[in-house]
Amino acid sequence: MxxxxxxxxxxxxxxxxxxxxxxxxxxxxxxxxxxxxxxxxxxxxxxxxxxxxxxxxxxxxxxxxxxxxxxxxxxxxxxxxxxxxxxxxxxxxxxxxxxxxxxxxxxxxxxxxxxxxxxxxxxxxxxxxxxxxxxxxxxxxxxxxxxxxxxQTFAWDVSVALAPDTNVNSAPSVEEISIFGLPFQLSEDAKRHTGVGLLLNTSAEWSPHIAERTRLRLGGSLYRTDYSGGDFDDMLASAYLGPNFRRNNTELSTLLTGFHRWYANESYNQGTGIRQELTHYLSSRTQLHTSLEHQWVRHEKASNLDGTRTSWLGTWQFALSPSSGVMGLLGISRESTKLDVLSNTVYRGGLGYYRELFGGLTALIQPEYLQARYDDVTPAFGVERRDDLWRTRLRLTNRRWVYRGFSPELTLIHSSRRSNIELYEYDRNQVQLGLTKLY
CATH class of the missing domain: 1.25.40.10 (Tetratricopeptide repeat domain)
Known part of the structure; x- marks a missing residue:
């Protein structure tokens, strides 16, 4: 006490x-x-x-x-x-x-x-x-x-930003591809589009005590980007509910989960699942967290994508000095659909470094690598699809300027995906300039 x-x-x-x-x-x-x-x-x-x-x-x-x-x-x-x-x-x-x-x-x-x-x-x-x-x-x-x-029984986050994007639909840079050995021109919808969107990202969790060492976790999140015309608007809502057991420096949660995604303002897919989370405070400076989730997913207009997703993610955070910290993540996910050619396994890894600088400026640099491997040959291209994605995030927050608990934040994201199928290659630069809840 x-x-x-x-x-x-x-x-x-x-x-x-x-x-x-x-x-x-x-x-x-x-x-x-x-x-x-x-x-x-x-x-x-x-x-x-x-x-x-x-x-x-x-x-x-x-x-x-x-x-x-x-x-x-x-x-x-x-x-x-x-x-x-x-x-x-x-x-x-x-x-x-x-x-x-x-x-x-x-x-x-x-x-x-x-x-x-x-x-x-x-x-x-x-x-x-x-x-x-x-x-x-x-x-x-x-x-x-x-x-x-x-x-602490309640926590929430919210950020809003203007989001210029050089490739809002993650489209390839080329305008012509070869399918079954024949050249084809990409349609206008399939070509790369630039735009300036409005981004909203928010989440909240309520975790009241229901027993001496047990809580009930109830939470959700909402992510939305809006672009002119609405063709590339994207929204994802998710929720979870379940008990959280605590003993000493360890927490274990078993959660029922659900999500619904809309794309171009039309229902795209939805799913339900179960997630197991484990958090362990190795020391006052070190936190470890893992989650294992299995979901059943249904698509509105592409039933051949229906199936299951299983994913595991592990993260750690360490306070390096009174003004800096490091973090890391490792993950693997498996998506099984009705067609082997669309089923895939994704491996993920990343590191991050955070530092408070003079003048109230804080910086986070976070590179990440994802590798996707598909199960079967794509008939139109004659090969099993292999993707490699590099993503680097730089986030700058000015803690000197605070208004009602919010501070200005600038995020720069560069993504580059390379694939053995040219159609799936792209480069993308995103800028997010807005306000975020200060912590």
Whole structure:
């Protein structure tokens, strides 16, 4: 259980709820002493003179608006007054200027925890956990992370963006192909089209307690892209429901799943299935997750594609430093249809690197490789289809600009698929510029 300390203990004993750190101004540069105003404000706060400390810090901030020590003490004052949103803003301000400020991340995590923003609090604590901290501090961080997993029962994400795309229909670059040894011109619908779409991506999950170590998971997601004319509009809705069992650092879920996809604003396919998920927190810095799913799929206008899909995906995340992290994924999926020529197996692998940069900018680079192998010879081309897809994603988020919990985000995606059948080769560049929920 997370310890509950009185206001005076918070001020006199620790800056991070018994993290074992003194209540004193933050030293951005260990070679200089903190501003006199911040040091004096710390003394006033320890004596319980909050109003005097506030006046002193407000005056000093007008003179030194970008001083980390003053911002830190204003954040601590806001914490003492239980103004957790105000404290969050002060601590974020410092992190933007100094992403390596571990002590500030601890306070930011605590402010977010107290305000009920458990998802972001956990993120800050995991990054702080990768710093060089005393054993007592690490133990308290671990207790916070356990409490977060216990208390969080609702999570949601949403992002909207303008999405220019050089190949909205993933069409080949060529205009002529050879079928049964004869040349054929691609129709206008089959040729590559460019466009600017509007993208919506949102998800939510509610997981209330139904027993001491058991929860009910109920969630869903909606993805939609809209283009002019509607010929390439794409929408996918999915939902899941099932129990989640928790013991120590391991979670196991058995979920009933369903999805429905629309393309060009017409029903394309739908399916139901069952998914088994396993999440294990190997340490406070490392998370492992696997999922195994089997689905029964039915297509509206192409019954020869009806069949089953079985997929396994494993991911891991590791906080590398107080401002960076790495992630990886491995996967395999099997699609069995009524025709062997359409049945296939896909192998997938990828890595990612995340880093918070100065000025509030964060970057994620994530290359990924997919290999598809089909079961039988495609009669028109005389070979078994073999595809290799490389995809690289670069995402930039500006955490300095926040409006009602949303920040601007720019995503660049380059995809290149090579195949032994020229019809299925393509290159594609996507740009997504919009707003995303800040975590």
């Amino acid at each position: 997370v310890p509950q300390l009185s206001l005076l203990k918070v001020l006199a004993i620790a800056t991070t709820l018994a993290f074992g750190l003194k209540t004193a101004p933050l030293h951005a540069d260990p070679q200089r002493s903190p501003p006199a105003a911040a040091a004096m404000a710390a003394q006033l706060m320890e004596q319980g003179q909050m109003e005097a400390a506030g006046r002193l810090l407000t005056t000093a901030r007008q003179r030194l608006p970008n001083d980390n020590d003053i911002a830190f003490m204003l954040g601590m004052l806001a914490m003492a007054e239980q103004d957790y949103d105000g404290a969050t803003n002060y601590f974020r301000e410092i992190i933007i200027r100094d992403p390596q400020a571990v002590r500030v991340r601890l306070e930011l995590g605590r402010a977010l925890f107290e305000s009920g923003n458990y998802r972001d609090a956990g993120r800050q604590f995991r990054f702080a956990r990768s710093g060089d901290l005393p054993a007592q501090v690490n133990a308290n961080i671990d207790r916070y992370l356990v409490a977060i997993r216990e208390r």
